Amino acid sequence: MNSENTLKLTNEFAPGYDNYIADRNWKGPEIIFNLMKPFVRKGDSLLDIGMGTGAASIPFKNAGLKIYGVDGSAEMIRLCSQKKIAEEVVFSDLASHDLHFPDIEFDHIISNAVFHLVGDFEHIVRKVSKQLKTQGYFCFTTFPMESKYLGNFSETEITGIYSKINNDQGLLVYRHTNDHVKNMLHSNGFELLESYVFIGMDDHIENQKVYFEVYLSRKVN
Numbered sequence: 001m002n003s004e005n006t007l008k009l010t011n012e013f014a015p016g017y018d019n020y021i022a023d024r025n026w027k028g029p030e031i032i033f034n035l036m037k038p039f040v041r042k043g044d045s046l047l048d049i050g051m052g053t054g055a056a057s058i059p060f061k062n063a064g065l066k067i068y069g070v071d072g073s074a075e076m077i078r079l080c081s082q083k084k085i086a087e088e089v090v091f092s093d094l095a096s097h098d099l100h101f102p103d104i105e106f107d108h109i110i111s112n113a114v115f116h117l118v119g120d121f122e123h124i125v126r127k128v129s130k131q132l133k134t135q136g137y138f139c140f141t142t143f144p145m146e147s148k149y150l151g152n153f154s155e156t157e158i159t160g161i162y163s164k165i166n167n168d169q170g171l172l173v174y175r176h177t178n179d180h181v182k183n184m185l186h187s188n189g190f191e192l193l194e195s196y197v198f199i200g201m202d203d204h205i206e207n208q209k210v211y212f213e214v215y216l217s218r219k220v221n
């Protein structure tokens with residue numbers, strides 16, 4: 001699934017990103033932190049996949065964790081580095097099967113608002129499974145697939161993943177069925193602990209609520 005245009009658009013969007021989310025009640029970081037809070041300890045390592053400007057890592061940094069990141073936008077990485085949230089952020093295209101993470105075994109891995117831009121993310125789940133400690137937590141979001149979206153989205157060649165071109169600039173976005181994500185977690189050694197749909201962004205400017213689905217899982221083997 002081609003990421004070139006997505007990363008070009010993300011680079012262009014990066015300078016305005018923090019203001020954009022500040023104006024729209026960006027909920028994912030708080031939802032992920034609240035789900036993970038009982039399981040994290042000061043000094044634990046955490047990888048943030050698609051770290052952007054670091055919004056989802058800030059509560060973990062404040063709780064004393066060591067943060068690492070990966071992103072495919074040089075501009076996002078530059079802005080994030082200025083905030084000194086992470087020990088290291090590596091540049092890598094997550095859509096590529098050659099993606100790389102910092103070379104560490106992590107206590108926890110998170111990803112907020114990224115997989116709806118990547119599409120097929122099973123290779124990422126496999127990589128997470130390799131670099132996450134057994135009993136480590138993996139918490140992430142997707143765009144949920146519900147019948148009301150069926151008209152606008154077409155099923156891709158992969159069962160359970162639907163796509164659509166989102167705007168004039170040709171941004172491709174994906175929805176994932178709950179069954180698709182559950183099966184993928186299960187077949188890569190994860191136990192699903194919780195998943196639910198939430199309003200991830202309340203865009204009062206465009207009068208639109210954007211729904212995400214959060215998954216909390218644990219690596220069991």
Ligand SMILES: C[S@@+](CC[C@H](N)C(=O)[O-])C[C@H]1O[C@@H](n2cnc3c(N)ncnc32)[C@H](O)[C@@H]1O
Nearest residue numbers: 003010050051052055071072073093094095112
């Ligand atoms: C909506 S932002 C989310 C940023 C951050 N996680 C947050 O909670 O604010 C999506 C991020 O995913 C990154 N991203 C999207 N597609 C990617 C890809 N194929 N490879 C690497 N990063 C990608 C973008 O560069 C951007 O930083």
